[in-house]
Amino acid sequence: MLRRWDKFKRDEGGNIAISFACISVVLMTGIAAAIDYSGMVKSRDGLQAQADSAVLAAALAMSTAKADDQTDYTKLSHDVMIANGYDTKFPKPTVTMTGSTINVNARVPYKLAFGKLIGKETMYLSANSVSQMSAVDGTEIALVLDNTASMNMQGRIGALKLGVGELIKAVEDSGSDTKIAMVPFSKYVNVGLDQSGENWLDVPTGYSTDRTWQQATHTSSNCRKEATTIIRDGEDYTYDKDVCDTTTTYETQSATTDSVWQGCVGIRPAPDDLEDSNYSRRIQGLLNFQPMEATGLSVNVNVDCPRPIVPLTNDYEKLKTETSKLTGTGDTFMPMGLAWGRRVLSPEAPFDESDSSKPTKQIMVLMSDGRNYAKVKTDAANQAKLNSPPYVATLELGEFAPETNDRTAELCEEIKADGIELYTISFMVNKPNQIALLRDCASTPSHAYSAGSNDALVGTFRSLSKRLQGEIRLTK
Numbered sequence: 001m002l003r004r005w006d007k008f009k010r011d012e013g014g015n016i017a018i019s020f021a022c023i024s025v026v027l028m029t030g031i032a033a034a035i036d037y038s039g040m041v042k043s044r045d046g047l048q049a050q051a052d053s054a055v056l057a058a059a060l061a062m063s064t065a066k067a068d069d070q071t072d073y074t075k076l077s078h079d080v081m082i083a084n085g086y087d088t089k090f091p092k093p094t095v096t097m098t099g100s101t102i103n104v105n106a107r108v109p110y111k112l113a114f115g116k117l118i119g120k121e122t123m124y125l126s127a128n129s130v131s132q133m134s135a136v137d138g139t140e141i142a143l144v145l146d147n148t149a150s151m152n153m154q155g156r157i158g159a160l161k162l163g164v165g166e167l168i169k170a171v172e173d174s175g176s177d178t179k180i181a182m183v184p185f186s187k188y189v190n191v192g193l194d195q196s197g198e199n200w201l202d203v204p205t206g207y208s209t210d211r212t213w214q215q216a217t218h219t220s221s222n223c224r225k226e227a228t229t230i231i232r233d234g235e236d237y238t239y240d241k242d243v244c245d246t247t248t249t250y251e252t253q254s255a256t257t258d259s260v261w262q263g264c265v266g267i268r269p270a271p272d273d274l275e276d277s278n279y280s281r282r283i284q285g286l287l288n289f290q291p292m293e294a295t296g297l298s299v300n301v302n303v304d305c306p307r308p309i310v311p312l313t314n315d316y317e318k319l320k321t322e323t324s325k326l327t328g329t330g331d332t333f334m335p336m337g338l339a340w341g342r343r344v345l346s347p348e349a350p351f352d353e354s355d356s357s358k359p360t361k362q363i364m365v366l367m368s369d370g371r372n373y374a375k376v377k378t379d380a381a382n383q384a385k386l387n388s389p390p391y392v393a394t395l396e397l398g399e400f401a402p403e404t405n406d407r408t409a410e411l412c413e414e415i416k417a418d419g420i421e422l423y424t425i426s427f428m429v430n431k432p433n434q435i436a437l438l439r440d441c442a443s444t445p446s447h448a449y450s451a452g453s454n455d456a457l458v459g460t461f462r463s464l465s466k467r468l469q470g471e472i473r474l475t476k
Contacts, residue, residue: 159454163461170465185337186330264305304330
């Protein structure tokens with residue numbers, strides 16, 4: 001018997017097994033705790049995102065509410081959270097409002113997967129989100145609007161006028177001190193005839209040309225409609241075109257044509273090109289029209305310039321009037337629009353209407369309906385074409401200009417670095433790379449809008465108007 005007892009005392013196998021069993025319990029408990037902690041963090045982040053969405057929605061509703069507002073902000077916040085994945089079985093959030101500050105607090109149960117191991121099966125997660133509204137007083141807005149030839153198709157320019165008109169009215173109705181500038185652009189921009197004589201601008205000398213040509217007279221017969229496809233901004237547009245069999249006769253005509261400056265400007269040579277600096281290197285003005293007899297080219301040259309820029313102003317009637325006159329011409333060169341949008345928000349020349357005497361919130365809205373369809377050229381032939389080195393040239397059919405997209409992206413980053421809040425609207429854009437360019441140009445993904453129809457464009461400007469009226473920001 002004693003020998004068996006001694007043998008049992010010397011056997012260490014059982015000790016190892018007991019020790020391993022104890023360690024396993026500790027390890028399993030640690031793993032279970034890690035799994036539960038990871039799940040809690042993920043759920044807490046989701047809850048915070050839901051609370052953020054709710055407080056922004058509540059603040060936006062509050063910012064546009066009338067004096068007799070009866071909105072149930074707790075219900076509104078709860079509904080928004082549910083739309084973002086909040087479990088309907090959870091308690092409603094607590095919503096408190098003090099002055100212009102809104103606080104949304106949510107507290108929900110979280111069931112631990114391995115809670116029985118620690119004797120506690122449920123923990124509680126909390127999220128708190130605060131939003132403070134700031135009035136639009138002191139805000140400056142630059143509307144950078146694509147006014148290329150494609151905007152004349154399918155009623156697009158009409159939709160743009162309606163949308164911009166609603167935005168202007170919303171700002172006017174806010175009773176704020178907000179100023180708006182409007183920058184219509186195509187390949188070029190029009191700075192307005194009143195800028196002649198400014199030391200940053202080189203106005204070209206106009207001239208007259210005696211011209212003789214053969215005037216055609218067409219006699220039509222057998223008229224009908226035929227489906228026709230044309231290209232604008234690199235996109236195909238199909239419509240029913242009136243087509244007739246024609247007989248043509250010619251008669252010699254003569255006249256004097258005036259080539260004059262009507263406000264259109266080009267760009268400067270690099271590195272100043274589209275930068276907002278070093279205006280001792282002047283910006284080149286462009287003549288409206290140059291006949292082939294004067295240039296020696298085989299075609300007449302039209303500059304295709306849009307309506308003049310409207311500098312920052314709170315004269316809303318003037319802005320509405322200029323909006324009603326918008327029309328499309330030429331091709332898309334977004335860097336031109338962005339550069340002048342930035343310039344109208346600067347307190348220095350070329351435009352100095354921005355108020356540098358007080359802190360000012362600045363916003364830019366870039367709207368375009370197509371891809372960049374132009375690029376900068378510096379060769380001699382193009383210099384002769386418009387007497388404007390460098391020259392913004394329309395792309396050839398099937399040609400792409402990645403350098404123009406790169407320049408667009410660079411200017412977007414420079415504008416955002418200046419502290420300007422940048423919104424973008426892609427209007428009937430179907431090229432993925434162009435949609436991505438405008439999305440990445442915006443200050444955040446939520447600043448990038450997309451409108452697939454004329455009605456959607458009007459609705460986008462309406463939504464943007466409400467957002468600008470409230471100008472909401474999260475404070476916690």
